[in-house]
Amino acid sequence: MRKVKIPFNKPYVGPGEVMGVLRAALGGSLAGNGKYTRLCQQYFETKFGFRKTLLTTSCTDALEMSALLAGISPGDEVIMPSYTFVSTANAFVLRGAKVVFADTLPHLPLLDPADVEKRITPRTRAIVVVHYCGMACPMDEFIDLARSRQLLLIEDAAHAYDSYYKGKPLGSLGHLATFSFHETKNIISGEGGLLVINDPELMSKAEIIWEKGTNRAAFQRGETDKYTWVEAGSSFLPSDIIAAFLYAQLKKADFIQRKRKQIWYSYYQYLKPLHEQGLINLPQVPSYATVNGNFFYFTLKDAAKRDGLLRALQAKGIHAVFHYLPLHQSPFYLKHNPAVTLPNTERFATSIVRLPFFVGLKEKEIQWICHTVTQLLSE
Numbered sequence: 004m005r006k007v008k009i010p011f012n013k014p015y016v017g018p019g020e021v022m023g024v025l026r027a028a029l030g031g032s033l034a035g036n037g038k039y040t041r042l043c044q045q046y047f048e049t050k051f052g053f054r055k056t057l058l059t060t061s062c063t064d065a066l067e068m069s070a071l072l073a074g075i076s077p078g079d080e081v082i083m084p085s086y087t088f089v090s091t092a093n094a095f096v097l098r099g100a101k102v103v104f105a106d107t108l109p110h111l112p113l114l115d116p117a118d119v120e121k122r123i124t125p126r127t128r129a130i131v132v133v134h135y136c137g138m139a140c141p142m143d144e145f146i147d148l149a150r151s152r153q154l155l156l157i158e159d160a161a162h163a164y165d166s167y168y169k170g171k172p173l174g175s176l177g178h179l180a181t182f183s184f185h186e187t188k189n190i191i192s193g194e195g196g197l198l199v200i201n202d203p204e205l206m207s208k209a210e211i212i213w214e215k216g217t218n219r220a221a222f223q224r225g226e227t228d229k230y231t232w233v234e235a236g237s238s239f240l241p242s243d244i245i246a247a248f249l250y251a252q253l254k255k256a257d258f259i260q261r262k263r264k265q266i267w268y269s270y271y272q273y274l275k276p277l278h279e280q281g282l283i284n285l286p287q288v289p290s291y292a293t294v295n296g297n298f299f300y301f302t303l304k305d306a307a308k309r310d311g312l313l314r315a316l317q318a319k320g321i322h323a324v325f326h327y328l329p330l331h332q333s334p335f336y337l338k339h340n341p342a343v344t345l346p347n348t349e350r351f352a353t354s355i356v357r358l359p360f361f362v363g364l365k366e367k368e369i370q371w372i373c374h375t376v377t378q379l380l381s382e
């Protein structure tokens with residue numbers, strides 16, 4: 004195979020992150036919930052107005068904490084999209100939940116509130132929405148649904164750093180929300196995540212679950228004179244070395260976001276003629292939502308066209324990819340559940356193309372990628 008000229012992702016790391024790691028490593032406090040962890044949490048609480056945040060070792064961990072906080076027990080049902088990363092579902096399966104997959108909207112890979120509503124039963128405990136590509140789900144509908152049916156609303160905001168719904172930050176709208184700092188996301192620490200707790204009733208329990216089931220966080224704040232085992236918990240907190248890396252990234256977040264949004268709009272402009280000719284479908288971002296430069300995707304007519312384009316791009320040294328084998332078609336799901344059909348989800352999964360996307364991507368490279376896509380699709 005030819006050597007890739009433009010990779011799909013290239014993590015953006017500067018000397019600031021390395022210095023942060025050194026400072027934390029030599030600073031005498033390497034365990035979790037240290038100085039840098041608190042600085043990161045304060046950043047999110049101040050910048051986005053989140054009520055309480057806890058840094059975790061991944062978004063997967065933040066989702067697992069959500070399942071614990073939701074008090075999910077065997078037989079409970081949790082409704083979520085099938086068109087998402089494995090962790091969204093896996094976190095609840097670990098607690099014995101039955102995951103119920105709902106379809107996406109026809110024109111956007113976002114969970115469809117009407118389809119969710121149809122799947123609510125007396126055993127339903129929670130709805131998990133995924134703000135795909137940083138685009139907000141129709142949250143008014145989900146908030147109403149959660150309120151009227153007394154369900155917990157959880158936002159998987161792994162893609163959704165610095166994105167908004169009607170001006171409100173994503174991550175502030177559910178009872179709980181989870182972010183990812185995996186190297187493919189906007190802000191990174193290699194592996195890393197954040198749990199946002201907007202429901203005051205879950206705040207102290209969240210802190211306990213985070214710290215191995217103990218009240219150590221309260222002890223550190225001097226609210227109790229000893230710390231002890233008070234709940235079932237685990238260890239979800241990252242080392243302060245990771246937090247120091249993340250904090251250095253957060254200090255550059257405005258720059259990173261400016262670059263990533265620029266890249267997104269450049270792709271959009273250069274590919275618009277193809278959209279107008281009906282050769283591709285560009286994402287139609289809802290007027291209530293924002294673009295946060297998480298990644299860039301478009302869809303083609305069918306799987307054959309999509310697979311052909313990916314192969315042809317690869318041959319030219321452009322690493323474009325697709326993603327999300329729908330979870331309702333996964334071997335694990337099918338082993339435990341009868342087959343279901345989700346037409347919109349299946350159509351997105353077979354027709355989507357994601358183009359290279361990273362801070363260091365140059366305008367000239369974007370032009371070349373779009374020129375190549377245009378040539379290949381006009382043949």
Ligand SMILES: *Cc1c(COP(=O)(O)O)cnc(C)c1O
Binds near residue numbers: 087159162
């Ligand atoms: C990346 C991702 C996750 C998992 O994040 P990690 O930090 O890698 O655990 C969960 N949900 C979605 C939608 C994701 O894209």
